[in-house]
């Protein structure tokens with residue numbers, strides 16, 4: 001336990017991150033190891049030790065250069081031998097509490113689970129003196145780190161108890177208990193008013209499925225450990241993988257459907273009857289269906305139509321693949337041109353023919369005047385991109401002047417654009433984005449992201465319960481109807 005020689009490695013992947021730019025600046029980093037001494041190995045192997053006292057402030061908020069222990073974080077327990085080498089035995093635990101106290105505040109209960117014998121403050125002070133070769137006083141700060149052994153975690157409730165996951169508060173109708181015979185668990189990185197719980201719980205109720213949909217928030221960097229536990233949980237049937245989790249989960253799934261693998265993102269995980277986790281991507285298909293519905297109203301089909309996809313991030317990948325699969329001619333234009341070029345290459349390789357083109361945003365005017373559909377698939381958690389029209393120049397920072405320039409340019413583009421073009425933006429905001437607002441005001445047909453949310457949810461629900469519902473003569477359209485009603489409630 002209180003090992004003065006502990007050297008912790010930086011975990012540069014710690015913290016909730018929104019994108020790679022934020023990742024670089026995210027502080028503090030978190031400790032990802034806890035070292036013990038050789039004579040404590042047996043106690044660890046027998047899971048007798050469940051806490052450790054570290055010198056200094058080692059909580060997650062610390063600015064200690066050795067970094068802090070964060071609640072809900074899985075870390076490695078290692079044994080450092082007398083010769084400073086590491087014992088080959090190690091195990092994984094999850095830290096569920098890290099509390100800073102002065103030695104003067106330490107009570108006997110604080111020392112429960114530590115390897116101290118006897119578990120008294122006097123023995124702690126004596127041990128610290130032995131290890132550090134100096135005296136400690138009542139004003140010295142220590143951190144009590146409490147943990148559970150990872151292989152003892154067997155169900156979703158354990159992940160909540162250890163603070164690895166937390167109930168999402170913002171989605172309507174999200175259930176804050178796991179007291180169901182079965183559940184689906186969408187995982188998200190940041191709490192937001194997602195529609196999934198209200199849609200899925202309405203469908204569970206309507207079709208008499210005794211299950212709950214419980215959206216939980218967690219750190220995608222821990223998804224390997226999270227999935228290990230959920231795989232063991234017999235009540236867990238699967239669930240969504242939200243932004244942040246979509247690509248991170250892939251290496252930890254037992255199987256990934258080929259299209260999702262090619263897209264590089266999974267938005268739905270299903271537990272198979274053999275207890276394996278299988279990843280799917282229903283995002284792109286969900287969008288393609290919403291566009292199909294829009295063209296159906298015009299008695300037209302998607303095949304052969306020209307679409308410009310503005311953006312090549314996670315959703316851009318899924319949508320571009322799905323629209324290419326529907327036979328559309330897809331031009332992907334992205335701020336980072338290489339990503340669009342690479343995406344187009346992957347699409348063409350996957351379908352074995354030229355269905356996609358990739359370029360930079362400087363090609364927008366060269367492509368949109370010839371398009372049947374323009375879709376905005378851009379976002380940046382640090383900039384209010386919803387204030388800009390996606391098809392005209394986006395100059396940051398978002399000053400009044402820069403936004404006005406963008407909107408003025410959008411107005412002149414819209415004047416020139418053929419009337420029949422459908423303009424779409426999947427970014428979901430309380431008010432219509434500038435892309436949709438300007439297009440609608442100029443008389444264009446618009447398509448927002450809500451039908452995509454509903455369609456991808458219906459597809460995912462059908463993957464999980466389709467057979468069972470079909471046997472009861474319940475159709476996918478009925479599921480869609482219920483989810484649609486719930487999403488707009």
Ligand SMILES: NC(=O)c1ccc[n+]([C@@H]2O[C@H](COP(=O)([O-])OP(=O)(O)OC[C@H]3O[C@@H](n4cnc5c(N)ncnc54)[C@H](OP(=O)(O)O)[C@@H]3O)[C@@H](O)[C@H]2O)c1
Pocket residue numbers: 019243283310311312313314315316334335336337339377378379380383385394396426427428448449450452453456
């Ligand atoms: N309605 C639905 O069902 C649904 C489903 C999924 C996603 N979404 C929404 O779709 C949006 C995109 O999600 P995502 O997962 O694809 O995000 P992402 O992976 O972070 O991709 C963001 C995209 O925006 C571009 N971008 C960022 N800042 C830009 C700027 N200043 N100018 C021009 N382009 C910029 C990025 O270009 P670079 O490559 O150059 O960085 C990238 O192409 C989000 O609002 C998300 O909530 C909706």
